[in-house]
Amino acid sequence: MPGAFLLLLLKVLQFQKQNMGCIGCSCSTGKDSVSGCRSNGGCASGGCNRHNTYDWITAQGIADPRPFDVVEVSFKNGSRKEFFKNPQHTRATTGDWVVVESASGGFDVGKVSLTGELVRMQMKRKRVRPDARLSQVVRKAHERDVERLDEVRKEEREILIHARAIARSLDLNMKIGDVEFQGDGRKCTFYYTADGRVDFRELIRHYARDFKVKVEMRQIGARQESARIGGLGNCGRELCCSTWLTEFKSVNTAAARYQNLAINQTKLSGMCGRLKCCLNYELDTYIDALEDFPDRAERLKTQAGLAILIKTDVFKRLMFYTYAEDRGKLYPIHVDQIWEAIDMIKSGKFPGSLEDILAMAPAPEVEETEEAEPDFENVHDVIQLPIEKRNKRKKKRSKNRDRSQSAAAAVEKAAQNDALQGRRQGPPPRRNDRPGNQGGGQGGNRPPQNKPTSNRPDQKPQGDRPKQEQRPPNPHKNQGGGPQKPKDKPKS
Secondary structure, X not given: OHHHHHHHHHXXXXXXXXXXXXXXXOEOOOOOOOOOOEOOOEOEOOOOOOOOOOOHHHHOOOOOOOOOOEEEEEEOOOOEEEEEEOOHHHOOOOOOEEEEEOOOOOEEEEXXXXXXXXXXXXXXXXXXXXXXXXXXXXXXXXXHHHHHHHHHHHOHHHHHHHHHHHHHHOOOOOEEEEEEEOOOOOEEEEEEEOOOOOOOHHHHHHHHHHHOOEEEEEEOOHHHHHHHHOOEOOOOOEOHHHHOOOOOOOOOHHHHHHOOOOOOHHHHEOOOOOEOHHHHOOHHHHHHHHHHOOOOOOEEEEOOEEEXXXXXXXXXXXXXXXXXXXXXXXXXXXXXXXXXXXXXXXOOOOOOOHHHHHOOOOOOOOOOOOOOOOOOOOOOOOOOOOOOOOOOOXXXXXXXXXXXXXXXXXXXXXXXXXXXXXXXXXXXXXXXXOHHHOOOOOOOOOOOOOOOOOOOOOOOOOOOOOOOOOOOOOOOOOOOOOOOOOOOOOOO
């Protein structure tokens, strides 16, 4: 008995995995979730079915009091949805794969996304008349239909790359954004974007000859292309146009100005290259809040100088001013104070300075509410985290710098040694050129050291020594009266 129960539970889980897509997942392959979330994880950007509408009536099992014979069928992950007549013999309900008639001939395979009263509301929203001529649901899709759909979906990526190469070879100013096969594989729709009209008659001939299918070209905008392809915005969430946004409203830079956003085309543009649709989400709130602000308050004349408006905090109701000549300090002034300053200027009186405007009328006081005591213990002074010790990183020194430092140290050391040696030898000898101190050496601290000069005529004087002066003869040594040889100057 337990084994049979476990087997039944396993079959139920397998059925749910094959026939139910995960909630909130995202797929990158762009395929229909025929078998739920595929192996290796995956669902792609846009979820198992983009632009989903939760059919809560069918999920709760509530019988529809007013049966409606039209159902909504989604194709290729919800990128395209159409309405079809649902005969009673098909018994198709929400979540069933069905075979439907194609408007261009043949059959297509899709998934029923809505039934009953919700379909009536969707038709009214999309302005489709209930008595309009619609194609019919033929029957529920069986396993072979689903396998055939998977086969043609796998070929779409290769055909997309080949189609772009052909369009580029023909020098056509267009971009092939997406390719969608019909369920029976007889027809292929190419979605493209272009700035103007494109003559693609030659392109269709190439496509029909290479792909062997019936070709349909459909031009879409940049926003529709992003909705079909999907992706992630800079907010970290999936694109609104590929998940829930079905109607595209015009967006202009005035929406950014109302919200005090910098007019930066790079930051304000979405994945499609157009202005982000989310700029319109809070625009009405900002417009209502800006009604209390003065229209012409960019400049205020004061006796201290001209004050200019720098920025505005809409929800705190503050306007930041500074002086035109000295922009070093900002003055946050409340809107009520600005209104009083404007009334004073209109009456012919100018406020003394921005400080006087701040003192005119105090900002409305916020009602103080009694703060409830926290129900937890304050451990700020009891528990203290230890200071994290960080290892100091040693700076890497270059080899040239080390060499220069070592050379400077060697020079400094040599200078110190020379100074120390000079101290040991004593002060240098004094220069004494008087003739009385030559022979006996009595006039100086040290006796002069005289070296005889060489008698060779070709010998040159050494270095840059100064020219030696001839000294007068000594009568005690030279008795003959002949000239005396010049003597060298004592070395210092």
